[in-house]
Amino acid sequence: MLLREYVPLAPLTTFGIGGPARWLAEPDSEDSVVEAVSFARKRSLPLFVLGGGSNVLASDEGFAGLVLRIALRGIQQDGNHFRVAAGEGWDAFVSHAVGLGFGGIECLAGIPGTVGGTPVQNVGAYGQEVSDTIVAVRVLDLKSLTFTELPASACGFSYRRSIFNSRQQQRFIVTRVDFRLRTAAFPVISYPELRSCFQDRTQPPTLGEVAAAVREIRHGKGMLIVPGEDDCRSAGSFFKNPIVAESRYEEVSAVAGYPAPRFTAARGFVKIPAAWLLEESGFHKGFMMGNAGISSRHTLALINRGGATAKDILALRDRIIDAVEKKFEIRLDPEPVWLG
DSSP states (O other), X not given: OOEEEEEESGGGSXXXXXXXXXXXXXXXXXXXXXHHHHHHHHTTOOEEEESSSSSEEEOTTOEEEEEEEOOOOOEEEETTEEEEETTSBHHHHHHHHHHTTXXXXXXXXXXXXXXXXXXXXXXXXXXEEGGGTEEEEEEEETTTTEEEXXXXXXXXXXXXXXXXXXXXXXXXXXXXXXXXXXXXXXXXXXXXXXXXXXXXXXXXXXXXXXXXXXXXXXXXXXXXXXXXXXXXXXXXXXXXXXXXXXXXXXXXXXXXXXXXXXXXXXXXXXXXXHHHHHHHTTOOTTOEETTEEEOSSOTTEEEEOSSOOHHHHHHHHHHHHHHHHHHHSOOOOBOSEEXX
16 A cells, blocks of 8 residues: 655645645555554554545645545446445446436436545435435444445435434445446436426436536536636535524525525425525625635635635635524534545
8 A cells, every 4th residue: 555645635625725644545445445544543643534525625734644535446236236436436427327327316417526425425416315326335444443334224314414424423434335226217307407408308308418417507506626617626515505494494584585495304394595595695606705705606615716725715614604694593504524
């Protein structure tokens, strides 16, 4: 296993921000993952698992421990069951599955990062979540230093949450994710924004057409990572959509003076778009605060306008959170993970 010292983190994240990692390893086998963990433990080093760097904000000072950039590769297929190594690119896997005619993840096209990161956040978009298709997650249990397979029912999936980023955070390292996809599948077109792409069609779109439409929508919002585009120096949606009780929703609407947009959540609860809360609180597309700002294409994407530091992004984050809480008494929950 190759270990590198003082590796800049900025080029390894979509934000393009971050100081050096004291150590960095890119294990390409389960044995080398164990070897890397053992290296860190022998030296009492903190450990951080980095996938595609798409949901991370790295400290300006860097990270004083060992960063594991999982590089396990491989896709095994048995009928509609796919076993995918954690280091595989997520969007590449979506393209692979859709190209074979398998549905269930077509609306998750264009999302950056690796397969191993998707169960951690229970990645979702346009009416689909990865938990809808995950059968099991293979992990290294850092308590016992043994590998085990957790069924989906043991992963505690909910909106943008799992045991991997909540009650069992830092206990497991994902090395493989198993999916059961749908054969002969019709694509899911539940969101109005996506339906409008095909409203003039007499025939239902193919899985591939839906995936392509999702990528185009994401591109239009600056949510597709395209090198050279300023709006793409971000971590995607920076805040989670808050889920509130119906009664709380009515109070929010009263403050706004008109019915707030909403999506159905659990019984008695609704999801309010965080982007709407930002806009109602004075944070519009293209808002600037020094070298940090809000994307000109999507209100939820905080961006590095060029030369921004992590402190710049955090200052903008805190200003937004405080303003929304002051107006609506809702405290927004950021999505990106802090590294450092």
